[in-house]
Amino acid sequence: xxxxxxxxxxxxxxxxxxxxxxxxxxxxxxxxxxxxxxxxxxxxxxxxxxxxxxxxxxxxxxxxxxxxxxxxxxxxxxxxxxxxxxxxxxxxxxxxxxxxxxxxxxxxx
Amino acid sequence: xxxxxxxxxxxxxxxxxxxxxxxxxxxxxxxxxxxxxxxxxxxxxxxxxxxxxxxxxxxxxxxxxxxxxxxxxxxxxxxxxxxxxxxxxxxxxxxxxxxxxxxxxxxxxxxxxx
Numbered sequence: 001x002x003x004x005x006x007x008x009x010x011x012x013x014x015x016x017x018x019x020x021x022x023x024x025x026x027x028x029x030x031x032x033x034x035x036x037x038x039x040x041x042x043x044x045x046x047x048x049x050x051x052x053x054x055x056x057x058x059x060x061x062x063x064x065x066x067x068x069x070x071x072x073x074x075x076x077x078x079x080x081x082x083x084x085x086x087x088x089x090x091x092x093x094x095x096x097x098x099x100x101x102x103x104x105x106x107x108x109x
Numbered sequence: 110x111x112x113x114x115x116x117x118x119x120x121x122x123x124x125x126x127x128x129x130x131x132x133x134x135x136x137x138x139x140x141x142x143x144x145x146x147x148x149x150x151x152x153x154x155x156x157x158x159x160x161x162x163x164x165x166x167x168x169x170x171x172x173x174x175x176x177x178x179x180x181x182x183x184x185x186x187x188x189x190x191x192x193x194x195x196x197x198x199x200x201x202x203x204x205x206x207x208x209x210x211x212x213x214x215x216x217x218x219x220x221x222x223x
Binding site: 004009032034041042043044045087091095096097099100101102 | 150151153157201206214216
């Protein structure tokens with residue numbers, strides 16, 4: 001059975017304090033790993049897709065990386081507007097997405 | 110604005126009542142999905158429709174039924190609501206089934222069953 005585990009569940013940072021969010025996965029036949037951002041009261045919004053170990057993607061202060069067992073979302077010099085819940089999901093050979101429980105990020109000014 | 114529209118945004122039901130959650134997308138996507146989101150458990154797939162005229166069970170289908178009314182609309186029905194169905198429900202669509210990069214989500218329906 002596919003599993004996706006995100007840690008930590010919650011993370012409080014000061015503005016400018018860089019950190020990383022972790023997404024560990026076990027999946028039969030990875031066909032893609034996806035990161036989403038979810039703001040309170042809204043649906044998830046797509047951020048990145050990673051397909052193979054060693055791949056990296058960047059967008060503003062966010063950088064996503066992938067190994068054979070986990071993915072990291074690195075946040076460099078975060079701002080309060082980066083506060084949100086970040087979700088990780090994997091696509092397996094059955095072509096369905098399995099989501100992790102999310103990391104709630106709070107960035108204090 | 111292009112996207113996925115869900116109605117209603119909030120709903121309170123009594124145990125045993127029925128209701129239908131509506132979802133419509135205007136992006137000409139082939140695939141549509143219903144998820145539920147509970148604290149700490151992530152999004153779990155209830156049902157999906159890979160294309161117009163087809164529906165399939167997801168991870169947690171018990172207590173729900175769906176209808177793909179046409180290419181735009183995909184509804185979720187609770188026949189006899191139970192407190193365990195208290196959750197936030199999200200509808201999503203994508204051009205291709207399972208293409209996570211292309212999932213567009215609605216803003217959700219917060220359902221409370223008392």
